[in-house]
Amino acid sequence: MTEAVVRLTREGLWTNNPGLVQLLGLCPLLAVSNSVINALGLGLATLLVLVLSNTTVSLIRHGVRREIRIPVFVLVIASFVTVVELSMNAWFHELYLVLGIFIPLIVTNCAILGRAEAYASRNPPGLAAFDGLMMGLGFAGVLLALGAFRELLAQGTLLNQAELMFGPAGEALQLTVLPGYDGFLLAALPPGAFIGLGLLLALKNLLDQRRAQPRPILKAARPGQPG
């Protein structure tokens, strides 16, 4: 049991991260990561849906016929997305308006259907819920990293408009990291999302490479150079 928990944690957060390794759910990942608060809002919503749908799919896994499992999973996911959407409309109305179409679009996030099919439909509810939690955290983490990168580059701030999420107290959270910064608009526009995700992917691959190849091999690659 603990072994499975450790493995799920490592897979969800790093080795099988939905955003950086499976490259699933890129549409919301690229579209909504233009600020930390947007990223946090969508990340939490996705996380919640993922945990709930994984648990439910796991609970009903013996009662669903193989032939119709995909429509059933989509139905389950769509119900939870509707719940999350209505709750956000009720309690985080401003944020709901900002995120707009991307909240209902969580239904089509392949990362969620992928986990239902690949993990939750074959494992007990406890583990499935934990898998959903870790995958959701991994996805939200990538969203947050990309959101922070783009917001910092585009406006020189972090957690701008935090009041959308945390109420009036959130205004104190707003950080101006680079005062007097002109702003690099490209980072907030769609190209900035692609460039940022590309850089994040490169960074992750670089870290993995560093870990997989300790120093001797790196040195061994060098002697080809003249001099």
Place this chain on the structure above:
Amino acid sequence: MTVPAFRMAGPPHIAPSGSVPAIMRSVLLALIPGTLAMILIFGWGVLINVLIAVAVALPCEALMLRLRNRPMEPFLQDGSAVVTAVLLALALPPLTPWWMPAVGVALALVLGKHLYGGLGFNPFNPAMVGYAALLVSFPGQMTVWLPPTIGPSGSLGLMDSLHYALSGSLRGGLELDALTQATPLDQIRTGLGLELTVGEIRTEPGFGLLAGAGWQWVNLLFLAGGAWLMHRRVIAWQIPMGVLLGLAVPALVFWTANPDQYAPPLLHLLSGGAMLAAFFIATDPVSAATTPRGRFCFGVGIGVLTWVIRTWGGYPDGIAFGVLLMNMAVPLIDRYTRPRIHGRGKPGPGTGERS
């Protein structure tokens, strides 16, 4: 006496027109007259931009070569980074803070060139990648031009230009707006918006005999440099001719139909970056089409897109977007214009005949 080695390239056995450094040197030489004219007409800022861009380009190139574990010397000395830097700097407005050419060149070389695999592998023209990134990010600063003046009276002196480049403000509390003037293409756009005719707009200050005052000379000198490059066979004639025709033919058609609403073809040819783009930017051997017919199609596409963006688009000049859009179409163009192999039938795009 040593007998030169018999080196056989692949068929059709025509020696290439020169090495990369030789080509880049010729391009830089051919840029000199137009660049001198720009400095004379728009002031020292042009020269400062070029120097900053080159000074940033070389360390960027060296850094990326080092990160990619590539040999430093041959790539640093081939001059391709310098050509990219100079082309980008010439496309920038003459008065910019120092970080504009620096950021543009860094984006051009790092994102536009090396992340795709370096010289020879970049699908997009690096200079235009940098330019488009700057235009999208800083639209305000990118459309501020100085009025064309010849002689010391009008444009800023060397020290004033340097001061602006380094600090982003003018000496003596002068406001930038007091000095700047819209480019002729901008003037036409705003004029047409105010329901003036092209004829009326051309009587405003800033217009000369053929096109915008000053701009016409810059473009004519870039044309001269480009003609020299074509004469030396450094660039093929298909791309520049394609660009100029693609720009002139729709302009001619619409201008004949309604000379009040559409600018004449000569004005299009001698405005903005038309000549610089036709002879120096679109002809980048890496990101352009490679077959002869394909090169012509590529050029025509750039010309037509530039005219469309200038006439109906939201930006004053459309060259950067025209070049980038056509860069995307290059694989398709090359596929459909593959030349016939001697002794074989017509190659269809689907036959997949490669060798």
